[in-house]
Structures are given as structure tokens and as C-alpha cells.
Amino acid sequence: MARKQTSKGITDWDNKLKALRFLFGEEQDRRLVMQILGRDPNDKASDDKTVGSIADMLPKWHTSNPTGSVGKILTDAIVKQWMALGSSAHEAAIRQAFIHENCAQLMALLPPEKTKGLPTFGTKRPHSELIPLWVIPRRPHHDENADPLNPDTEFDQKYLYDSPAAARVWERMALGGAYSVYTQCQESLQRLVQRPAWRAALESGHFGGLVILGAGAPHKERVLLNSLCQLVPASVGDPLCSLVDFNKPMLDVSIHQLFPDLKADQLWANRGLQIVPFGIDFNDMNRVNRGGLIRLRTEKNVVWVIPGATYGNLDLQKFMTSLRNEALPGDWLVIGTPTVLENGITEQEKKAIRNAFLSGQVSDLLKNTLTTAWLHWHRNINEATFQEILNSIHVDISANDNPVPGTWDIDISIKINETDHFIAKSRRFELQAWSEWMKKYGFEYQFDIDVLESTYKQVVFELKAS
Numbered sequence: 452m453a454r455k456q457t458s459k460g461i462t463d464w465d466n467k468l469k470a471l472r473f474l475f476g477e478e479q480d481r482r483l484v485m486q487i488l489g490r491d492p493n494d495k496a497s498d499d500k501t502v503g504s505i506a507d508m509l510p511k512w513h514t515s516n517p518t519g520s521v522g523k524i525l526t527d528a529i530v531k532q533w534m535a536l537g538s539s540a541h542e543a544a545i546r547q548a549f550i551h552e553n554c555a556q557l558m559a560l561l562p563p564e565k566t567k568g569l570p571t572f573g574t575k576r577p578h579s580e581l582i583p584l585w586v587i588p589r590r591p592h593h594d595e596n597a598d599p600l601n602p603d604t605e606f607d608q609k610y611l612y613d614s615p616a617a618a619r620v621w622e623r624m625a626l627g628g629a630y631s632v633y634t635q636c637q638e639s640l641q642r643l644v645q646r647p648a649w650r651a652a653l654e655s656g657h658f659g660g661l662v663i664l665g666a667g668a669p670h671k672e673r674v675l676l677n678s679l680c681q682l683v684p685a686s687v688g689d690p691l692c693s694l695v696d697f698n699k700p701m702l703d704v705s706i707h708q709l710f711p712d713l714k715a716d717q718l719w720a721n722r723g724l725q726i727v728p729f730g731i732d733f734n735d736m737n738r739v740n741r742g743g744l745i746r747l748r749t750e751k752n753v754v755w756v757i758p759g760a761t762y763g764n765l766d767l768q769k770f771m772t773s774l775r776n777e778a779l780p781g782d783w784l785v786i787g788t789p790t791v792l793e794n795g796i797t798e799q800e801k802k803a804i805r806n807a808f809l810s811g812q813v814s815d816l817l818k819n820t821l822t823t824a825w826l827h828w829h830r831n832i833n834e835a836t837f838q839e840i841l842n843s844i845h846v847d848i849s850a851n852d853n854p855v856p857g858t859w860d861i862d863i864s865i866k867i868n869e870t871d872h873f874i875a876k877s878r879r880f881e882l883q884a885w886s887e888w889m890k891k892y893g894f895e896y897q898f899d900i901d902v903l904e905s906t907y908k909q910v911v912f913e914l915k916a917s
Contacts, residue, residue: 464513466554473569480506487528517550526550537562541728543706551714599874600825600840602867608764608875609697609732612667616823618700621667624816635907636759636787637671643785643900643909644678652754653682657781659751660691664733665761667701669708675756676709680722689723691749695731702728734769736777752781760907762786763878768854771892780916784894789906791879795850796859804861805846817844817863821874840865855888857881882910893917 461467477483482492484505490497504521517526529549530542538545540560548557558566597610612618625633643649652658661675672694679690696702706728714720729747736747755778762770774784796804807813818841825837843866851860855878863875886896894912901908 460514461512461517461549462551463553467549467557468509470554470558470569474566480509484509484525487525487532489528489531533560536565541706543710547710547713599821599865599872600867602870602872606872606874611820611875612698612701614823615700615703617820618667618698618704620816620819620823621701622704624819625668626670630813630816632760632789632907633668633671635902635905636668636909637674639787639900639902639907639909640671640674640758642902643911644674646898646900648898648911649678650682652783653679654684656684656687657752658683658754658783659687659749660693660753662693662695662748662753662755664695664755664757665701665759666694666696666698666728667704668758669705671758672705672709675754676724676726677718680718680724683722685722687751689725691725691727691753693727693729693747695729695733695736695747697730697732699730702730734766734773736773747777748779752779752783754783754785756785756787758785758787760788760877762788763880764876771889775892775914778914780893780914782914783897784912784914786910786912788908788910789877789879790908790910791857791859791881791906793857793881793883795857795881796848796879801848804848808846808861808863809844814844817875821865840867845871855880855885857884879906882908886910886912 471487472478472483475483475486477486477492481498481502484502485492485497488502488505490502501521501524505525508515508521508525512522516522526546526549530545533540533545534542538560540548545557545560548560558569597607597613598604599606599610612621624630628634661679663672663675666672672692676692679692683690694702694705706726709726712719713724713726727747755774778784808817821841825840845864845866847860847862847864849860849862851858857880859879861877861879862873863877864871864873866872882896882899889896889912893914895915897911897913899908899910
């Protein structure tokens with residue numbers, strides 16, 4: 452009979468230990484530990500103090516937290532073994548399942564063929580109560596469009612944060628309060644969740660979750676998650692938040708701050724909040740495998756949220772087509788973006804925008820992220836050449852009615868061999884013309900939230916039935 456689980460210790464440890472013995476085919480404790488650690492159990496030289504310490508703890512981890520050095524070694528080894536066995540879950544999800552979830556949930560992170568014949572230990576929770584999974588469709592390791600110094604290809608700016616170093620730059624600047632757009636977005640989201648229309652929608656019972664498109668902003672994500680848990684009726688079930696970003700390092704920024712609170716935050720824990728990270732391209736969301744444990748959205752309506760001016764960086768027609776294929780009538784779409792008045796951007800405003808990109812916080816963010824991308828592709832680049840390119844950043848601001856009428860484009864380029872090479876785009880939208888354009892995809896304007904002394908807005912649309 453399994454022992455009663457205490458509030459401390461590895462959840463469902465007795466069943467997990469039985470499952471590990473089955474998976475590794477070892478009943479003897481020390482040999483089992485050696486297998487988990489990736490050592491040869493027949494090699495006496497590998498049977499050291501670490502093995503002994505972990506083996507001694509095997510009968511005790513139902514009441515002892517694996518927070519010490521011995522527990523960390525075992526947990527890290529489990530993560531490596533699960534990934535080696537073909538688990539598609541992120542290491543944070545495996546770690547979470549090993550320590551905090553029941554045995555069935557931990558085993559569910561392995562491919563079915565790896566657990567064939569495994570006895571049923573415990574009860575697998577319903578689909579609506581799944582632990583966080585990490586879903587990243589395979590993509591090529593080498594993509595020439597990720598090289599910002601290759602003049603023969605068009606650089607795709609989604610790669611700007613596709614390295615841990617670039618994500619750290621973002622985290623240091625944005626979360627440290629040095630990036631005003633981040634602050635404006637957070638303030639406007641805080642105002643949004645207090646809006647009567649927002650509260651009424653979530654309290655209606657029609658909405659079951661969020662899909663946040665663009666990670667790396669845990670402060671803003673927390674505002675939305677708290678509101679979701681506070682307002683969605685318990686009768687709807689556990690709220691789900693899918694966190695979507697092409698860049699794994701940016702997802703890591705959010706996950707490392709949000710995942711611990713799934714258990715520690717009383718509101719989140721009581722509501723059974725689920726956060727599922729997806730490492731996918733916004734323009735190709737239909738690649739997500741809906742089978743088995745993987746879900747991008749709930750069956751009820753969801754609120755799609757694109758914070759922090761990300762919308763203006765996208766290929767808008769591809770994105771809206773991708774979104775339209777995933778969204779259901781009644782879904783909301785909340786887009787955070789700078790806007791322009793009907794008369795466009797004045798010369799004085801152009802000067803301020805250029806100054807922001809060429810000096811100060813936006814310049815620092817752009818140059819630091821570009822530097823990490825360049826050094827990834829060109830580790831031996833000549834320092835003088837590198838600085839010359841870095842200092843050649845050019846900002847072009849122009850009206851552009853393609854594809855959205857009334858839009859102003861801010862194009863960032865660098866000069867390579869006397870030729871301008873595009874690296875990034877930002878946009879400013881005229882609200883009325885943009886709202887009309889969104890109707891092409893079935894989304895109708897509902898209301899907007901602004902920030903004092905700023906052109907930044909949260910604009911809310913609803914997908915209407917066709």
C-alpha cells in the first residue's frame with residue numbers, strides 16, 4: 452500500500468520509484484541509481500559516494516524535498532534521461548512533473564512506445580488538468596535568414612532574440628525599467644483588466660483561457676494571468692494560458708519566473724492554472740500537433756494577446772491568416788501597439804523616433820541583440836569592421852498603405868559593402884483605417900485603452916461569425 456503523501460517531498464514518490472525500477476529494469480537501489488545517472492552498473496569504479504547518497508535517500512523522498520545537492524543531481528539526471536528517451540517536454544516541465552505531479556503525469560511526458568507495458572501507477576489527471584508542457588516543432592539548426600550579416604538573404608528579425616545572451620539583454624533592460632514601451636504596455640494592460648467590458652467578458656463563462664503571442668514579459672503576463680484566475684468562473688474549469696514565441700530563450704525568461712508560482716501562488720494554485728509554452732512561429736500556428744496532450748487553446752473562447760508592439764514587426768497578412776485559422780467566433784484579440792493620428796507622423800516626431808533608435812534605450816537594445824546574433828554567426832569578425840557596421844544603423848520612416856492603409860513604417864537597416872541591408876521593422880497604425888482593414892479577417896474593433904502622454908494603446912477586437 453502506498454504511503455500517504457505529505458506536503459513535503461516528491462509527490463507520489465512510491466509509484467514513481469516503482470515506475471523507475473520498471474523503466475530501467477533494476478530492483479537493487481544502487482544499480483538503479485547508476486542507471487539513472489547514466490553509469491554502467493557493472494562498473495565498480497562508478498559506484499561512488501554520490502551513488503550511495505542517492506540510494507540512501509530513495510526510501511525517504513516521499514517526505515524529503517530534493518532541494519539539496521543530492522536531490523539536484525537526481526533531478527538533473529531524470530531530466531536528461533527523459534530527454535534522451537525522446538520526451539518533447541521542456542526540462543522545466545519534466546522537473547516540475549518529477550517533483551510536484553503524480554506518477555502518471557511524469558510518465559505521460561515520455562513517448563508511448565517507451566512506456567509500453569508499464570503498469571498503471573496512480574490516476575492520470577483529466578485533459579483539463581494537464582501540467583505545463585513545452586512544445587517545439589523541429590526546425591533546421593542552420594537558417595541563413597538568421598544571419599544579419601549575410602547580404603544575400605533577407606534577415607528575419609524574429610531571430611534577434613534567438614540566443615540566451617540576447618534574451619538576457621532584453622531581460623536586463625525591459626524588466627529593469629529601462630525600456631519605456633515595456634512600461635507603457637504594462638500600464639495599459641493594468642488598465643485593461645479593470646475595464647468593465649473586460650471583466651464582464653471573462654465573468655460570462657464564455658472564455659476559458661489566454662493565448663499570449665510573444666513571451667519574455669513576465670510582469671505583463673502576470674497581470675493577465677491574475678485577471679484570468681480572478682474572473683473566469685470555476686464552473687468553466689481550469690484556466691489555460693498558452694505562451695507562444697519562436698525564440699526559446701525568450702520563453703525561458705517567462706517560464707523561470709512564472710512556473711514556480713503555479714504551486715506557490717495561492718490564487719493560481721486554487722484555480723488550477725495551466726501555462727503551456729509553445730516554441731512556434733506566429734505565422735505558422737497550424738503546425739502545432741493537437742493530438743494527445745498538446746493544446747494551443749481551450750474549446751471555449753480565448754483572448755489572444757500580442758503585447759509590446761510585436762504586432763508591428765510581423766508579416767501582417769501571413770499572421771492574420773494564421774490567426775484566423777486558429778481563432779473561433781467570439782474570441783477576443785488584444786493588440787498592444789503605438790498609433791498615429793490621421794495626419795501621420797510629424798517631422799518633430801520622426802526626429803524623436805530616429806533619436807530613440809540611434810541613441811538611448813532602443814539603440815542599446817537593438818545593438819546588444821544584434822551583437823549577440825553577429826557573434827553567433829561570425830565569431831572571428833574583424834573588430835573594426837564590426838564597429839563600422841554597428842555604427843551604420845539607419846532609420847527610415849515613411850507612410851505605407853501596404854497592407855494596412857494609414858500605416859507608418861519604421862525600417863532599420865545596416866550598411867554592408869555600401870549596400871543597405873534590412874534588419875528590423877516597426878509600425879505605427881492609424882486606428883480607424885486599421886480597424887477597417889481588420890474586418891477583412893473578421894475582427895471588429897471593440898474599444899481601446901491608452902496611456903497618458905503616449906501614443907501606445909491596447910486595442911481590443913472580436914472575431915465575428917462569418
